[in-house]
Amino acid sequence: MSRVLKAFMRDEITARFDGVDGGLLITAQGLDSEKTYALRSALQSRNLRFTILRTSLARQAFTAMGYDAEDLKGVLKGPVGVVYTRDEGSAALAAKAVAAWKTDTKDKLVILAGGLLDGEVVSAKDAKTLKDMPSKDDARAMLLGTLQAGATKLLGTIREPIQGIVCVLNNFHEKREKGE
Numbered sequence: 001m002s003r004v005l006k007a008f009m010r011d012e013i014t015a016r017f018d019g020v021d022g023g024l025l026i027t028a029q030g031l032d033s034e035k036t037y038a039l040r041s042a043l044q045s046r047n048l049r050f051t052i053l054r055t056s057l058a059r060q061a062f063t064a065m066g067y068d069a070e071d072l073k074g075v076l077k078g079p080v081g082v083v084y085t086r087d088e089g090s091a092a093l094a095a096k097a098v099a100a101w102k103t104d105t106k107d108k109l110v111i112l113a114g115g116l117l118d119g120e121v122v123s124a125k126d127a128k129t130l131k132d133m134p135s136k137d138d139a140r141a142m143l144l145g146t147l148q149a150g151a152t153k154l155l156g157t158i159r160e161p162i163q164g165i166v167c168v169l170n171n172f173h174e175k176r177e178k179g180e
Helices: 003-016 033-044 055-064 068-075 091-107 124-132 136-176
Strands: 022-027 049-053 081-084 111-117 119-120
Touching: 003 055, 022 124, 033 049, 033 091, 049 055, 055 068, 055 081, 055 136, 068 111, 068 119, 081 091, 091 111, 091 124, 111 124, 119 124
Parallel strands: none
Antiparallel strands: 022 081, 022 111, 049 081, 111 119
16 A cells, blocks of 8 residues: 555544544454444444554554553454444543443354554553543533532531521410410
């Protein structure tokens, strides 16, 4: 392949992944056309894309995007598929979708090779844990709930003595009206 063609392909891959905050790297060697179609359909239903890249072009493109070349060598071995989306939390969404598809189809051929997460290359072991992580929206909601719990407890503590005084005064007022 000529250098001009390789440069064009690298630039095309870089443009395709521009604005993507991460993704999941998988090897899907041995999948027949029906299973590949089923995988692509399952991913597409979750707004995810699946692209298979040559290792050398993927390494060049991801290095140009700012990923560490040495870390990429550890996860890019053979033709690699990248599962990604332009939504936030791309790597976690991809890991959940691939894990769900593997569970539904009882597939043994699709193997996690690693992941790309917010500018860092993660190993296959770390990529497996992404499926258990909450999405960014869920994590934000949990953080907000934690922050609100402290404020709610503080307001309850402040309001409690005042409620006690109001209750005593209310009882006193009712007894006075009855003539006691």
